[in-house]
Amino acid sequence: MNQNQFMRLKQQIKEKLDLSSTVSDAKLMELIEEAVFLASKEEKWTSNEIHASVKRMFDSFRGLDVLQPLIDDPSVTEIMVNGHEHIFFERRGAVEQYPYALESAEKLEDLIQMIVSKVNRIVNQSTPIVDARLQDGSRVNIVLPPASLSGPTLTIRKFPDKPLLMEDLVQMGSISVEAAEVLQALVESGYNIFIGGGTGSGKTTFLNALSGWIPAHERMITIEDSAELQIQTVPNLVRMETRNANTEGRGEISIRELIRASLRMRPNRIIVGEVRGAEALDMLAAMNTGHDGSLSTGHGNTSIDMLSRLETMVLSGASLPIEVIRKQIASALDIMVHISRMRDRSRKVTEIHEVIGIKDGEVELHPLFLFEERGNVSDSNVIGELTYTGSPLQNMHKIRMAGKSLPTWFSHNKEVCEAK
Structure with a gap:
C-alpha cells in the first residue's frame, strides 16, 4: 500500500468513526479490516499485504x-x-x-x-x-x-524486554570473565562504583547488569531523569523520577531534591541513573555518609576525563576549593569503570580503575583492568580483551567487612605483588 492509498483509506475510516463516543480497539479494528478488505479486492493484494496494511492503519490510530x-x-x-x-x-x-x-x-x-x-x-x-x-x-x-x-x-x-545480565555481556565480548568475577565481589561488598562512557556506549545497560549482584535483603533507591533501570533482584526497591516545572514554572523536582529526600528513607544503596550537573555534589555526599555500594554513571571520554567532569559538575553547584572537591571524590568513589563504543560499533569495558586517594593534589587512579587490542588492526573488527594488569586491590577493608573474598587468581597476584 503506497502513501496515497494509505491516506485515502485512512480518510474513509475517519468518516465512519463515531466521534461522539469512545471507539474501542475492537470496533476500530473492525472498521479498518472492512476498509482494507474492500481495497484489497481492487488492488489484488496478497494476504501478507492485507495483514501489513491492517496493522499499519491500526498503528496510525492507536x-x-x-x-x-x-x-x-x-x-x-x-x-x-x-x-x-x-x-x-x-x-x-x-x-x-x-x-x-x-x-x-x-x-x-x-x-x-x-x-x-x-x-x-x-x-x-x-x-x-x-x-x-x-x-x-x-x-x-x-x-x-x-x-x-x-x-x-x-x-x-x-531497551531489551529482558534486561541483559552480566553473563550476557560476557558472551557478547563486552567484558572479560575475570573482570566480571572481580566486579561481582566488589558490588556484593559495597564498593561505590562510577561508570563513565560516551553517548550510546551502554552505561545504563551495564549499570543494570551490575545491580543484579546487589544482595536481595538490602533496601535500594533509584533516582533517574526518566525511569530506565530494570532492577528485578531487589524486592525492597523505591524508584524515583524527576519532574519538569509546569506551565506556571512551578512543581519542578530535580535530582538534587530526590537525592536529599532519599537520605531520609533509610536506603542501604542509592543508584543515580546519570549525573550531569550540580547533583554530583549531593551524590558524592550520599556516598560519603554511609551509603556504601552506591552506583552512578556520567559522560566522559576516559576515567581521568570523568574525574575532571565530576569536578566541573560539583563546581557548578558550590564554590568549593578544588582541593576539597578532589578529597570528596577520592573519599566517595572506590572504583571507576569506563565503557567505550569501538570503531566496529561494539561496546566494551575498556578501563577499570581503583580510586586510591590523593597524590600531589590529584585524584590517583590505580589500573586493575585495561583493554588491550591484539591481532591485525582493521576498521571492521576489533580484536582484543580486557586484561588484568597484575596490580593488587589497595583497599581491602570493605571486602573483609562483608566477609567476601576476591577470586583466587586475583589474590595470588596480590600476594606476588606484595612480596616484591
Missing part, C-alpha cells in the same frame, strides 16, 4: 504510526526522527534511513503530545525540551521549535 514497526522490532536500538519526513534508526550499531515518513508535522506533534501526556510531562514552545519514556520503558527525548530548527525532533532509545 500506536506510534509508521514508527510502531521500529518499536516492535527487537533488533532496533534507537529511533531518530528529524522532522516528520526524515526518520533514521540504529540496528546492530549501524544507522539506516527509514523508507517511510509521517503524514505531516502536525501528526508528529500529536504523537509527541500523546507520549508526554502518558508520563505527566509538558512540552510546548515555552518549554521545548523534555525527557519522557514509553510504556515499555524506552527513553524518549523531545526537542520542539524554536529550539529545534529542523522541526519537532524525537529520539527514542529502546
